Amino acid sequence: xxxxxxxxxxxxxxxxxxxxxxxxxxxxxxxxxxxxxxxxxxxxxxxxxxxxxxxxxxxxxxxxxxxxxxxxxxxxxxxxxxxxxxxxxxxxxxxxxxxxxxxxxxxxxxxxxxxxxxxxxxxxx
Amino acid sequence: xxxxxxxxxxxxxxxxxxxxxxxxxxxxxxxxxxxxxxxxxxxxxxxxxxxxxxxxxxxxxxxxxxxxxxxxxxxxxxxxxxxxxxxxxxxxxxxxxxxxxxxxxxxxxxxxxxxxxxxxxxxxxxxxxxxxxxxxxxx
Numbered sequence: 001x002x003x004x005x006x007x008x009x010x011x012x013x014x015x016x017x018x019x020x021x022x023x024x025x026x027x028x029x030x031x032x033x034x035x036x037x038x039x040x041x042x043x044x045x046x047x048x049x050x051x052x053x054x055x056x057x058x059x060x061x062x063x064x065x066x067x068x069x070x071x072x073x074x075x076x077x078x079x080x081x082x083x084x085x086x087x088x089x090x091x092x093x094x095x096x097x098x099x100x101x102x103x104x105x106x107x108x109x110x111x112x113x114x115x116x117x118x119x120x121x122x123x124x125x
Numbered sequence: 126x127x128x129x130x131x132x133x134x135x136x137x138x139x140x141x142x143x144x145x146x147x148x149x150x151x152x153x154x155x156x157x158x159x160x161x162x163x164x165x166x167x168x169x170x171x172x173x174x175x176x177x178x179x180x181x182x183x184x185x186x187x188x189x190x191x192x193x194x195x196x197x198x199x200x201x202x203x204x205x206x207x208x209x210x211x212x213x214x215x216x217x218x219x220x221x222x223x224x225x226x227x228x229x230x231x232x233x234x235x236x237x238x239x240x241x242x243x244x245x246x247x248x249x250x251x252x253x254x255x256x257x258x259x260x261x262x263x264x
Binding site for chain 1 (some may be wrong): 146159162163165166167170172173174177178179180182183186187206213216217219220223251254255260261262263264
């Protein structure tokens with residue numbers, strides 16, 4: 001016998017109230033980050049020791065600007081999903097958990113905004 | 126009921142904490158995945174700083190490169206390079222598990238060791254390429 005209400009059962013979201021959404025997002029962003037990280041690592045290696053003009057020229061290329069923006073967005077989203085689990089695991093007090101979750105998301109948005117602004121400014125937009 | 130003095134003195138059983146276990150290698154790779162993830166979150170600030178300094182022009186960019194070139198800067202950058210290598214390789218291992226591959230004990234232990242050594246080799250290779258003048262090919 002199940003203690004679930006019929007509505008709860010058809011919603012299929014379980015005790016987390018969010019189902020498997022977080023799990024899937026973490027895996028999909030992880031898979032997307034495999035090629036993006038390889039591209040990022042090669043790019044950073046290719047930019048070691050160059051002057052600011054060469055780094056500008058590299059990031060002004062549309063493909064590089066788009067890939068860098070994609071890397072930043074997907075990596076920071078993946079970061080927020082991961083840090084959410086860390087906070088969930090180690091912080092038990094409700095108000096502390098809520099505050100840390102908010103601070104963590106503000107951090108992700110702030111870093112993302114700075115990165116995207118920097119990329120757009122380099123591209124000359 | 127009356128308790129025997131012997132039973133009364135016996136300490137109650139405690140639930141075991143991580144420090145009590147003999148650490149299998151899979152336990153180490155699991156916690157290091159989380160630690161490197163948190164480290165990379167801090168590294169995101171350095172990524173933002175770097176990208177911002179490029180558009181800021183010659184002087185701020187050289188300031189960033191100057192700080193990155195100090196011994197402490199190089200240690201931090203090597204730590205981030207290794208963390209990224211590790212999180213990438215171990216992440217692939219996690220995705221394989223999620224698809225149902227390699228989750229048995231012997232395979233998981235073997236891939237743990239592959240990930241540990243592979244990530245060190247990968248990070249060392251990146252730094253070796255940079256230090257031997259094979260980096261900077263987007264000049």
